[in-house]
Amino acid sequence: MTSPTLGQIKLRDNTYGVLSFSSRSLPCFTELHTLFYPNGIKLIPSNIASLLTPVGLAYWSMDDGSKCSNGFHLNTNAFSLEDLDLLLDLLRVKFNLICSLHPRGKGNRIYISAKSMLAFRSLVTPHFHPSMLYKLA
Numbered sequence: 001m002t003s004p005t006l007g008q009i010k011l012r013d014n015t016y017g018v019l020s021f022s023s024r025s026l027p028c029f030t031e032l033h034t035l036f037y038p039n040g041i042k043l044i045p046s047n048i049a050s051l052l053t054p055v056g057l058a059y060w061s062m063d064d065g066s067k068c069s070n071g072f073h074l075n076t077n078a079f080s081l082e083d084l085d086l087l088l089d090l091l092r093v094k095f096n097l098i099c100s101l102h103p104r105g106k107g108n109r110i111y112i113s114a115k116s117m118l119a120f121r122s123l124v125t126p127h128f129h130p131s132m133l134y135k136l137a
Helices: 027-036 054-064 081-093 114-127 130-136
Strands: 005-011 014-020 065-068 071-074 099-104 107-112
Touching: 054 065, 054 071, 054 114, 054 130, 065 130, 071 114, 081 099, 081 107, 107 114, 114 130
Parallel strands: none
Antiparallel strands: 005 014, 065 071, 071 107, 099 107
């Protein structure tokens, strides 16, 4: 791992601290990269149902999710409608969550309904870092 570097970024009227670092490459990450970026194109692999666990859903939510009124958004703007249908089916069938698509810019986000937030929280909360629990409040 390289030495961490500290910096700042200004967004709107706020300044935020930034910490960046690089880690070494491992074969397990290469395998995942190959699954999600065949030929350099980002997609959802057809075997995603066997890959995504509550732990993975929690990490995805902490990284690329946000509270939306009483529901939750997963930012999936970069995926095709076919990939999003695959993800929606997975969330509905495997995790029994009520989900839909919300348009955002040139893509769509997955919306987890307020009706499913109790089930969603019970799945992911045990795997959330305490500093990220505000996303589930």
